[in-house]
Every structure is written in C-alpha cells, then in structure tokens.
Amino acid sequence: MSELGRLVTELQVHGVADHALPGNRGRRGGAGPSDHRALTIDGATVMVPVYNSASKASPYSLESDASGAVALATKEGDALSSVGVTAEPAFYSLSTADGIPYRSIALLHGRDVLATTLLQTCIRFRDRSDSCQFCAIEQSLEDARTLVRKTPDQVAEVAEAAVRLDGVKQLVMTTGTPNSDDRGARVMAETAAAVKRRVAIPIQAQCEPPEDPIWFERMKQAGIASLGMHLEVIEPDVRRRILPGKSEISLEQYYTAFEQAVAVFGRGQVSTYLLAGLGDSAESLIQCSDKLIGLGVYPFVVPFVPISGTPLEQHPAPSTDFMVQVYTAVAAGLRDSDISAEAMAAGCAKCGACSALSLFETEH
Template sequence: MAERSGSEASSPPLSGEQLGRFLTDLQVQGVVDPAVAGNPGRRGGAGPSDHRALTIAGTTVMVPVYNAASQDSPFQLVEAADGAVALQDRAGGAASAVQPPPLPRFYDLSTAEGIPYSAIALLHGRDVLATTLLQTCIRFRDRSQSCQFCAIEQSLEDGRTVVRKTPQQVAEVAEAAVRLDGVRQLVMTTGTPNSDDRGARLMAETAAAVKARVALPIQGQCEPPEDPSWYARMKQAGIDSLGMHLEVVEPQVRRRILPGKSELTLERYYEAFAQAVAVFGRGQVSTYLLAGLGDSAEALIACSARLIDLGVYPFVVPFVPIAGTPLQHHPAPSTDFMVQVYGAVGRLLAASDIRAERMAAGCAKCGACSALSLFETAAS
C-alpha cells in the first residue's frame, strides 16, 4: 500500500477514494516543481522516471515533475520563507502542506572503486531501495522494437549509473541503506539480456548476495524465463516476490506500444504467472498495467479479474510520458478514466484474498506510483 505517516501533512482529511482521486489528478497532470526542497527527483532510467516523491495527507506518492505535461499542470510546489513546502493550485486555490523526503544519507557514500552509491541504487518513495541490475536491453537500441515508453538507457547515457551492478555492489548499498536510512524493501528490475533466463540469473545471484549481508525483503522483476525452474531458483536465492509486467493488454495496443516484447503473448504470460504463483504463493506475484495507452477500461478490468483469479496482483498505474521517448508527447489518461479502473479493480481485490500490504516487497506494496491501494482499502 502507499506509505503512511501521520505527522507530516496538514491537509484536510479526505476519505480513501477522495484522496485517491486527488492523488490521481496529481499523477496524471504532474506538478510544476522549481526544485524547491528535498530530493529533486530523477530523470530517465527505469521505473518512475521524471518523477519526485512527495508526502501528501500522510501518503507518499511519486508525481511527474520533469516531463512536458507537468509544465502545464494546474498544480505547483511553492516554498515559504521558513522552508516549508506547499502544493498550490496555480489558479489561486488553497495550498496544502507537503513534505519532500530528505536526501538519503547513503547517497553520500561511494564504493571502493569510487562509484557513488546513488549510481547503484536509488531511494523510491520513503523506504524502498530500487536498482536496475542491467541498464541495457536487447530491444532498446532499435526503437522500432523497443517498448515505446521506455527510458532505461537515458540515465546510463547521462553518466548517472553503471551498465551492470554486481551482486556485491548491490549488497553493499543495501546494507548501508538499511542501516542509515531505514530502508524496508528492495526492488530489483533489469533490462532484458540476450539469454533464455530473461534476467532471472542476475536476480538470483544478486538476491543471494544481499540476503548474505542484510535481512531485507526483495522483489525481483524480469520477463518470463524460458525454463520455469528459474522461479524456484529465484525463490531459493532470496527473492520474496516476483514482478512480470504486461504493461498493456489488448493485442493491437501491445503491437503498437511493445513491438518486440509483444511476441510474448498474453497466454504465455498467463502460463508464466500460474507457474510463478505455484512457487511464490498467491499475492506474491504482480504485474504492471499501464492505463492510458489505448486499452479500454473494460479490457484492463477484465485482465485484472483474470490475474486475480490466478493469484497475481494487477498493479494499475497511470501512464506518464517520459521526455526523450517515442511517447513523450502521448497524453496521460484522464483522472475520470483512472478512477473508473481503480474503483473496479479495487473492488475485485477487496473481494479476493490478495492485498497490496500483504506482499513481501515490490511496487504494489510501496504503492507510490498508483492510487490503487486507496481504492482497494476503501472497497474493503
């Protein structure tokens, strides 16, 4: 679920769905941010790119601040003379107190080779450590085949990360992040390598190294490996939950948005999900669904229902256009569209035995990139 802390915000109390709608509005429209305080966010790369973390009404969310859409947002961050930060309606509406998380202390450290810890892993939200083990992908260089929203190599080209993080480097940073900043979970993703394991080997090797140094729940994220024995091998190595991401679901949308990856059919994914759930358990496997790229609400809801039946958490997230990608000018979905999908999927989750908060680790447990958990809780 989205992270909560009762002391940071002075915004008027909102119900779960009211807060969910407001945070959705921020995530689809973005926020004008003059980088007034705290963590300045991140550009490019994998995961929630062109975002920064903000705590609003006790809930930490990732909001777009660097993409083109956010520059026209009706919301902006302002800083008072005493350093307090507020979210303000640019039309002159009331301001709400927000708290940007402070820069983590582990960012001040470097490896013995002189690599900054922040080039190996980053803080997402308030207490989630995230790393991309392999910052390249077999499809990325050919934009006719790559996922059209992907910016995985941008941070590499900008010199803000390294092409491959070794298991020892990730373990070193994870130990420091837990000790210095109270990190509670690790999310590991990867660009897809040119191997049949689809990155599962990297996940297993790195998880084993991390667990040897620190007891930290881990989610691994990769495409379905050819050999299903990799699920057990990842689990045995220390991965507690697994993410395999569909992103979009209707065949014509998959061909347009995921020209290379769409060769892995939905049925292949459903088969892989069933195999993974048999190893990790119901509710410990998840998938991203990016709403707003052409899938109808009905298709997203129907897919979510099937996933839940399989034991998979459908982590529905609004599409956010990232600067420098083929979809940088693609519109984000409307708040009404997101609320329609969130409400229906939240009710499906509430009627099931799957909950975001019950996941050992992962994006759905963090919840900062989506308001789904608020609708799930409201429906419960």
C-alpha cells in the same frame, strides 16, 4: 470513493510544476515510471511527475514559504494541501572503495524502498522502433548517472548501508532484458543471494518470463520473496503498437508463467504492471485485472506518464475520471480476494507510490 485517491490520481496524470524545492529530487529516465519525485500528502507518499513536459503545463504547482513549508497550490495560487518532501537519504553521500557513488548503484524510491536496475541495457532497446515505446531504460546511461551493470556485491553493499542509515524496508530489483533464455532471472538470483548474505531485507525481482520455469524456484531459493512480470498493455493491437518487440511473448505465455510463478511464490506474491492510458479500454483493464486476481497475481495499475526523450513523450496521460473508474473496479476485486498490496512481501505493488490503487483498496 477515496478523496485522497482522486487527488493523487489528478496529480499523477497532470504532474506538478516544481520550483526546485529542496530534498530528494527524484529521478529522470531509467526503467519504469520516471521523471518524478516523492511527495507525502495526508500521510501517503506518492511519486508525482515533475520533470516531463506535461508537468510544466500542469494546473498544480509546489510552492514553499519563507519557513520552508511546502504547499500544493493551483496555478492561480490557491493553496490546496500541505505536502512533505522526502530528504536526500544518507547513503547518497557514500561511495564504494573504488569510487562509485552509491546513488549510481541504487536509488531511494517512495519513502523507504531501495530500487535498482541491474542491467541498464536491454535487447529490445537496440532499435527504438522495436523497444517498449514508453521506456527510457538506457537514457540514464547517457549522462553517466548510473552503471551499465551493477554487480551483486555492489548492490549488497548499498542495500546494507541503506537499511542501516536510512531505515529502508524493501529492495526492488528490475532489469533490462539480457540476450539469454533466463530473461534476467539469473542476475536476479545471483544478486538476491549476495544481498541476503549481508542484510535481511525483503526483495522483489522483476523480469520477463524466463523460458525455463526452473528459474522461479532458483529465484525463490536465492531469497526473492515476490516477483513482478509486467504485461504493461493487453489488447492485441495496443501490444503491437506499444511493445513491438516484447509482444512476441504472447499473453498466453504470460498467463502460463503467472501460474507457474504463483505455484512457487504463493498467491499475492506475484504482480504485474498495467499501464493505463495507452489504448486499452477500461473494460479490458478491469477484465484482465479480475483474471489476474483469480490467478493470485496483483494487477498494479498505474497511469501512463510520458517520459522525456521517449517516442511517447507527447502522448497524453489518461484522464482522472478514466483512472478513477479503473481503480474503483480493480480495488473492489482486490477487496473481495485474498490478495492485497499490504500483504505483499516486497515490490512496486507494496510500495504503491506510482499509483493511487492502494488508496482505493483501503478506501482512505
């Protein structure tokens, strides 16, 4: 069993109390996992919650000494491990010619991933009772930390600078779902084409399954190497409760879309998020992951982390034992297959920072 994987799992489910340490302070709100910052532990850079309410009550904290060295400690003050914090990237100090800070357009995730949310609004967010209950996509708009819509040229400008100044290795683009039957694939393709004109960087796009599968070809032709379409949760009653709007897209539709996408992007270049801890049993998560791996889809299992201001902000995270059980089984399935986090061209599964799965995959 991966000892580092277990420690990272423990930190990701409990969070860590962070006494305002320097460096890249991470992010709050927005799409996907959030309220966290990047920490490097034993060579692995992972995202650990530091801003949600659970982390304030965590049994772990980050402490720094007079020299600035950072250590992970228990609440009782016992040092566990030295920890690296990532520096603010150089591109954060830049702005576009019309005065928009680059950090409002894209952020550094993990150690070397540039990430952006192209559309910060979502058709499913109009009514909170209809939206994905864990999501905070529109929250970062409220205090003007980001833009409603990033244009292809803005993203391309920031990507070029992030590669040149900070050695960024890949671009992850996600989006709120627009009210169009391409489900966001069009803005993904337009933005990828603009980025590729300026800088050679592997790109993952993330969107809901488009109605017409021709969009998979169009995204690929625009320069997108990997695609994420996110199930999030899987049992029927859990889907209805957690994804009241998005569950109108059936699991069967997702599986059809996965097959069509794998035919275009290749085995192991399509992935999905599975948020563990919202009601799906370990058996469901493991069976679903096995099915996905068979299709050539990487099941990126992450622990649900409650985000401040969402309907699930008081929902508990899963236990470490639950996550370790799921990771161990899914990692074994991945090791027996032809797909892996490492072999992905780009994307969250390649970055891996929001999960300990890749640490179990490689038995660190």
